[in-house]
Amino acid sequence: MAEYLLEASGIGVRFGDFQALAGISLAVAHRSIHALIGPNGAGKTTLFNALTGVRPPNAGRIVFGRHDITRAPAHRRVRYGMARSFQVTNLYPALSVAENVRLAVQARHEREGWVFWRAPQRRDIADEVQAILERIGIGERAGARAGDLSHGAQRSLEIGMALAGRPQLICLDEPLAGMGIDDVHRTKELIVGLRDAMAVLLIEHNMSVVLSISDRITVMAQGAKIAEGPPERVRNDPAVRTAYLGSAA
């Protein structure tokens, strides 16, 4: 098995005359938590969009597992094992929590191709849905309308829907944004637990959580990578301090 699950090299993205990403490279190891941090406007979301196929890059190459996915549409990346949970909620609010997860589980079965002699039984799907709900800590809310869940529980449900695709890599865009302290703690534990089965790439502004859970951190500023390494190295990097102080000023 190659050391890295995802390898992006020389990624460039332009918006007209504006160079939002200037040849950035990123490698995410299997079963690791890799955080992408940087001041507002650094290009984190733009890089996420390039990696997940929302907006393919103008330059560079992205390899995921054995596949060159640089120009692959988003749905093919999903089939290869990449999942993304969006900053904007992406749920069916009028459906129940369990129904939301069931739709995501069924979508995976459809992608895998249903064949009649191994078509999943209703029971199998129900068991899988329940297992996901328990993993994300909202098993007791299975029958509730998704729209009635707290903000934190909705974010967990989004992660659950991404898990239904059985990804090898899950990309989380600010999973802790807008959460209270209890939800932050629960979601942090959930993310740490994901590493048993997959790699996690996350954009997150909550620095104490990022420093405590990440195996590796990539720091971006103005479309470029300014530092990278384990938390203790990044924390003490002078360029990182300058970038954050500069943006605060």
Ligand SMILES: Nc1ncnc2c1ncn2[C@@H]1O[C@H](COP(=O)(O)OP(=O)(O)OP(=O)(O)O)[C@@H](O)[C@H]1O
């Ligand atoms: N569609 C677009 N058209 C033009 N410029 C864009 C577009 N999307 C992003 N940008 C610009 O690209 C730069 C990087 O934006 P991006 O959203 O990737 O930053 P970010 O690091 O995710 O910031 P934040 O932490 O605030 O979410 C910004 O200067 C932004 O204004």
